[in-house]
Amino acid sequence: MELRSGFPLFLQQFKSLLKKNLLLSWRNKRATLLQILSPLFFIFLIFAIDRAIRANNLASSVYKSVKDPPAIPISPITPCEDKFFIKRPCYDFVWSGDDNPKFHTIVQRIMDNNPGRPIHPAASIPGESVSSLLLEKEMVKSFKDKFEVDAWLLSNPLRCPGAIHFRERNNTVISYGLQTNSTAVQKRGRYEDSTNKFQLPLQLAAEREIARYLIGDSNLSWNVFLKEFAHPAKPPPFSSVGLIGPSFFLAIAMFNFVLQMSSLVTEKELKLRQIVVEAGVPYLLDFSKTFRIIWSFFPPNTFAQALQVLSSAVQTPEDHALRWSDRGKCAPYDFCYLTINDIYKWLLGTFFVWFVLAIYFDNIIPNACGVRKSIFYFLHPGYWLGKGGQKVKEGGICSCLISAPHEEHSLPDDEDVRQEENIVKHQLAEGVVDANVAVQIYGLSKTYPGTMNIGCCCKCKRTRPYSALKGLWVNFAKDQLFCLLGPNGAGKTTAISCLTGITPVTNGDALIYGHSIRSPSGMSSIRKLIGFDILWDALSGEEHLELFATIKGLSPNSIKSVAQTSLGEVRLTEASKVRAGSYSGGMKRRLSVAIALIGDPKLVILDEPTTGMDPITRRHVWDIIENAKKGRAIILTTHSMEEADILSDRIGIMAKGRLRCIGTSIRLKSRFGSGFIANISFYGVDHSPALADGYAVSATHREAVKQFFKNRLNVKPKEENNKFLTFVIPHDREELLMNFFSELQYREVEFGISDIQLGLTTLEEVFLNIAKQAELESAEAEGSLVTLSLTSGESVEIPKGARFVGIPGTQSAESPTGYMVEVYWDQDDTGALCISGHSQKVPIPSGIELPSSPATRNHRRLGQIVHGVVIDPSLVSEVIF
Numbered sequence: 100m101e102l103r104s105g106f107p108l109f110l111q112q113f114k115s116l117l118k119k120n121l122l123l124s125w126r127n128k129r130a131t132l133l134q135i136l137s138p139l140f141f142i143f144l145i146f147a148i149d150r151a152i153r154a155n156n157l158a159s160s161v162y163k164s165v166k167d168p169p170a171i172p173i174s175p176i177t178p179c180e181d182k183f184f185i186k187r188p189c190y191d192f193v194w195s196g197d198d199n200p201k202f203h204t205i206v207q208r209i210m211d212n213n214p215g216r217p218i219h220p221a222a223s224i225p226g227e228s229v230s231s232l233l234l235e236k237e238m239v240k241s242f243k244d245k246f247e248v249d250a251w252l253l254s255n256p257l258r259c260p261g262a263i264h265f266r267e268r269n270n271t272v273i274s275y276g277l278q279t280n281s282t283a284v285q286k287r288g289r290y291e292d293s294t295n296k297f298q299l300p301l302q303l304a305a306e307r308e309i310a311r312y313l314i315g316d317s318n319l320s321w322n323v324f325l326k327e328f329a330h331p332a333k334p335p336p337f338s339s340v341g342l343i344g345p346s347f348f349l350a351i352a353m354f355n356f357v358l359q360m361s362s363l364v365t366e367k368e369l370k371l372r373q374i375v376v377e378a379g380v381p382y383l384l385d386f387s388k389t390f391r392i393i394w395s396f397f398p399p400n401t402f403a404q405a406l407q408v409l410s411s412a413v414q415t416p417e418d419h420a421l422r423w424s425d426r427g428k429c430a431p432y433d434f435c436y437l438t439i440n441d442i443y444k445w446l447l448g449t450f451f452v453w454f455v456l457a458i459y460f461d462n463i464i465p466n467a468c469g470v471r472k473s474i475f476y477f478l479h480p481g482y483w484l485g486k487g488g489q490k491v492k493e494g495g496i497c498s499c500l501i502s503a504p505h506e507e508h509s510l511p512d513d514e515d516v517r518q519e520e521n522i523v524k525h526q527l528a529e530g531v532v533d534a535n536v537a538v539q540i541y542g543l544s545k546t547y548p549g550t551m552n553i554g555c556c557c558k559c560k561r562t563r564p565y566s567a568l569k570g571l572w573v574n575f576a577k578d579q580l581f582c583l584l585g586p587n588g589a590g591k592t593t594a595i596s597c598l599t600g601i602t603p604v605t606n607g608d609a610l611i612y613g614h615s616i617r618s619p620s621g622m623s624s625i626r627k628l629i630g631f632d633i634l635w636d637a638l639s640g641e642e643h644l645e646l647f648a649t650i651k652g653l654s655p656n657s658i659k660s661v662a663q664t665s666l667g668e669v670r671l672t673e674a675s676k677v678r679a680g681s682y683s684g685g686m687k688r689r690l691s692v693a694i695a696l697i698g699d700p701k702l703v704i705l706d707e708p709t710t711g712m713d714p715i716t717r718r719h720v721w722d723i724i725e726n727a728k729k730g731r732a733i734i735l736t737t738h739s740m741e742e743a744d745i746l747s748d749r750i751g752i753m754a755k756g757r758l759r760c761i762g763t764s765i766r767l768k769s770r771f772g773s774g775f776i777a778n779i780s781f782y783g784v785d786h787s788p789a790l791a792d793g794y795a796v797s798a799t800h801r802e803a804v805k806q807f808f809k810n811r812l813n814v815k816p817k818e819e820n821n822k823f824l825t826f827v828i829p830h831d832r833e834e835l836l837m838n839f840f841s842e843l844q845y846r847e848v849e850f851g852i853s854d855i856q857l858g859l860t861t862l863e864e865v866f867l868n869i870a871k872q873a874e875l876e877s878a879e880a881e882g883s884l885v886t887l888s889l890t891s892g893e894s895v896e897i898p899k900g901a902r903f904v905g906i907p908g909t910q911s912a913e914s915p916t917g918y919m920v921e922v923y924w925d926q927d928d929t930g931a932l933c934i935s936g937h938s939q940k941v942p943i944p945s946g947i948e949l950p951s952s953p954a955t956r957n958h959r960r961l962g963q964i965v966h967g968v969v970i971d972p973s974l975v976s977e978v979i980f
């Protein structure tokens with residue numbers, strides 16, 4: 100397949116990624132709409148605020164043209180309860196001069212003649228009973244003189260809105276003075292107008308009643324009206340767009356940005372910045388130029404200043420808006436440090452500064468795998484020439500790495516692994532690159548360095564270095580599938596991450612089709628040889644394949660047909676237009692397989708490709724993978740032993756960072772399985788041709804067959820029921836098998852046997868054995884102790900993983916060397932080792948000595964724990980158990 104390269108490839112990739120991004124925006128319509136419409140929403144909001152302010156202004160005659168102002172009557176004295184925040188009980192007014200009976204009459208008349216509301220207790224508060232009010236409520240209060248009033252006001256604040264002080268000058272002149280509580284108290288955003296509400300009504304009532312009293316005409320009409328001046332309409336004092344516009348427009352501009360901010364704190368910080376800029380800080384005289392320059396590097400600040408300049412140009416109706424030709428000028432009579440033109444330049448300049456910084460930080464901040472580039476990576480010429488500079492580091496910028504201890508490479512225990520290692524070492528020494536080998540791995544090691552992170556409160560968090568891969572030597576052949584198996588944490592992902600350049604290696608190297616993973620230029624060639632596996636929920640299967648085919652550099656006219664063929668191969672043609680987000684788990688896996696194989700990659704890495712698939716589809720995908728082996732190497736990681744068994748040409752099982760075994764499935768089964776599995780089926784009760792009384796005889800036959808296996812092969816059944824017996828025959832009895840099964844077949848009728856099946860143990864058993872062996876080794880290396888509770892009731896402390904253990908203090912006449920047991924180990928649900936049982940006690944072979952001290956014997960006698968002695972397995976013959 101011909102692939103594009105160089106600039107045409109770059110252009111093709113750019114176009115397809117742009118298309119992908121537009122498609123994703125189109126598909127995520129809600130989020131995109133929200134981003135597009137949010138500015139319109141804010142504009143609508145500011146429009147609504149402007150209308151509301153105008154409507155509010157219309158209520159005031161100041162903003163209306165008044166040609167013939169109406170006469171407005173003065174209102175009656177209002178109840179004291181109408182005063183904002185009055186304290187109860189309260190008085191409608193208080194007065195002084197109560198030593199003069201004339202003033203009593205005048206006050207009584209003021210109260211009686213208050214228009215619409217004579218001041219009587221019963222009438223003053225609607226809805227309340229007269230009797231209770233007469234008793235409880237006094238409406239006005241009298242004092243001797245104004246000094247008494249002042250004293251009362253001082254000790255009873257907020258109990259009345261005003262006071263009136265009468266004075267008789269002579270028989271025809273009565274004067275009065277008014278005192279009003281004009282403290283401005285706000286209620287629901289409004290201030291009380293004490294002049295109109297309290298002072299004028301009281302003044303009018305006092306004048307009216309004094310005049311009537313002095314003239315002696317109680318019907319004398321005495322009215323005062325108020326009129327405002329005729330005036331033209333006053334323009335509104337400010338434009339809401341001009342006043343609050345800058346914050347709104349800035350909010351509009353920042354909305355999409357804020358949407359992407361997950362942190363509320365950041366959002367709050369940004370809002371704080373807006374408020375500061377809105378007030379003109381630091382673009383004022385008092386701030387130094389340096390401060391202004393630093394401030395201007397943050398684009399929202401310059402942008403907000405631009406809005407400030409623009410809005411001040413339309414603040415009042417008298418202002419002239421800013422013309423395009425005036426963008427380089429300051430407003431007249433204004434100090435201005437930045438014109439709109441300057442702001443354009445700042446915004447454009449800072450765009451490039453931040454763009455470059457974004458790329459820089461993207462490179463030096465650790466990715467999901469904890470890998471980043473050096474902070475001076477851009478100084479490496481190779482970075483610019485495309486021939487290097489891709490070298491990566493681990494750990495955060497603010498963490499210091501703890502150097503990893505040097506890991507000694509120990510020779511593998513397994514002969515096949517040793518042989519593989521020798522072949523690869525030989526090729527390395529001779530500089531031979533085998534033409535049939537796709538990947539050569541030379542002692543690949545990976546130690547994740549420990550880190551010391553300085554967290555909050557200056558606390559140091561320390562993690563120890565961890566050796567995840569301890570020297571891997573292996574070849575992956577072309578046209579073959581190599582399956583990497585291993586329990587969780589074995590190091591499989593680490594090995595693959597090293598091969599694909601995601602994680603930097605600590606030691607060793609690997610050649611993929613001759614390109615070294617340690618050389619930056621090699622790595623960029625390797626990336627072109629490897630398949631992808633990324634899915635976007637909003638893209639359909641077809642779009643995924645077309646996108647990756649384009650990125651891989653397939654010629655544009657072949658992309659559609661290649662994508663359709665791939666979809667057909669993984670049986671996704673019908674769902675090709677459906678978005679991947681709606682695919683089932685199995686469909687997603689099939690799409691991943693198709694993506695991994697598109698563009699004819701020379702190395703395909705498949706990570707658990709059939710997880711979640713139904714058996715029919717799984718078989719189909721296995722066929723696809725089987726067919727895909729041709730012309731490439733495939734590395735498969737899986738936890739399905741069936742998949743590994745069927746697909747693999749070679750299998751490697753890893754545990755604790757090391758390759759524990761390697762070979763074909765049959766080879767591993769024969770070497771690491773417990774042996775052969777023999778399944779013996781018996782005729783049922785009704786079908787036995789030879790038996791008359793079925794079940795009882797069948798049970799007899801089963802016992803006879805068990806005895807036959809015990810006598811000839813020394814094995815007991817592993818599983819049994821009415822119709823079957825299953826035996827596991829160890830490998831060391833292999834040479835007995837031929838005669839044994841010939842005889843069994845010969846005596847089939849005699850034993851009531853309907854079928855005999857003989858097979859190797861399963862790959863799963865091999866896997867479990869290897870995993871267990873690795874756990875035992877690591878437990879031994881750790882040397883931690885556990886307590887073995889013997890069936891005899893004694894407790895012995897033994898090192899974790901120990902197989903043969905001598906029990907001190909058991910020396911006797913029958914066994915002068917003492918007794919020992921074989922400990923059986925198993926793995927719990929988490930994979931950790933646990934004791935599953937032990938053999939019967941047997942005498943320790945001669946030549947091995949246990950410590951024999953009176954203290955140990957005493958411990959045993961008192962039922963206390965003694966320390967078991969580990970016995971070298973090579974000194975123990977299995978026959979003794």
Ligand SMILES: Nc1ncnc2c1ncn2[C@@H]1O[C@H](COP(=O)(O)OP(=O)(O)OP(=O)(O)O)[C@@H](O)[C@H]1O
Nearest residue numbers: 468469547565567586587588589590591592593594
């Ligand atoms: N970035 C890292 N830093 C420190 N230790 C890590 C890091 N990545 C992996 N490890 C450790 O390395 C060991 C091997 O991990 P790895 O992911 O390679 O195992 P695996 O065989 O792929 O397991 P699984 O089957 O669970 O995917 C694990 O003990 C893991 O905790």
